[in-house]
Amino acid sequence: MNRWLAPMAQARAEAALAPAHGDVPVGAVLLDPSGRVVAQAHNERELTGDPTAHAEVLALRRAAAAAGEWRLDGHTLVVTLEPCTMCAGALVLARVERVVIGAWDAKAGAVTSVFDVVRDPRLNHRVEVVAGIDADACGAQLREFFEGQR
Numbered sequence: 001m002n003r004w005l006a007p008m009a010q011a012r013a014e015a016a017l018a019p020a021h022g023d024v025p026v027g028a029v030l031l032d033p034s035g036r037v038v039a040q041a042h043n044e045r046e047l048t049g050d051p052t053a054h055a056e057v058l059a060l061r062r063a064a065a066a067a068g069e070w071r072l073d074g075h076t077l078v079v080t081l082e083p084c085t086m087c088a089g090a091l092v093l094a095r096v097e098r099v100v101i102g103a104w105d106a107k108a109g110a111v112t113s114v115f116d117v118v119r120d121p122r123l124n125h126r127v128e129v130v131a132g133i134d135a136d137a138c139g140a141q142l143r144e145f146f147e148g149q150r
Helices: 005-015 056-069 086-092 137-147
Strands: 027-031 037-042 076-081 098-103 128-130
Touching: 005 037, 005 056, 005 076, 005 098, 005 137, 027 056, 037 056, 056 076, 056 086, 056 137, 076 137, 098 137
Parallel strands: 076 098, 098 128
Antiparallel strands: 027 037, 027 076
16 A cells, blocks of 8 residues: 555545635645654635645644744655645745655646746755655545536
8 A cells, every 4th residue: 555645635634624714625744754744734825814825834834833943854745736836945945855746736836747846956955756646536626626616
């Protein structure tokens, strides 16, 4: 069994909370180097009126606050949708070791689809990428949300 399926299921469960307040269902789970969940979040832009309240950024903030340290060396972010440029930049700045992605974002993805911020050799840190984990289920969650918006 793929070691990333269980944390991705947790991220999808977190994403499922977002539509209750009008947010796009994206969920993120941050694992410490031992694989223990240290933070989780879902999109809260509509809920909070904060344009930076993406699941990835919120999970990073919560983990850093809990650790009392902005550096998240050795950590893995598991997220249901490929991060945007802001979130990809935050992963680099937080020194996250790895990002595990569910669905690709062909319009705004910054981890291969449109840009590859996390592995750009011009930056001072690069993030390992594991992609396509439970991609069908992650993509279906997003499609169902947007179909309901029409």
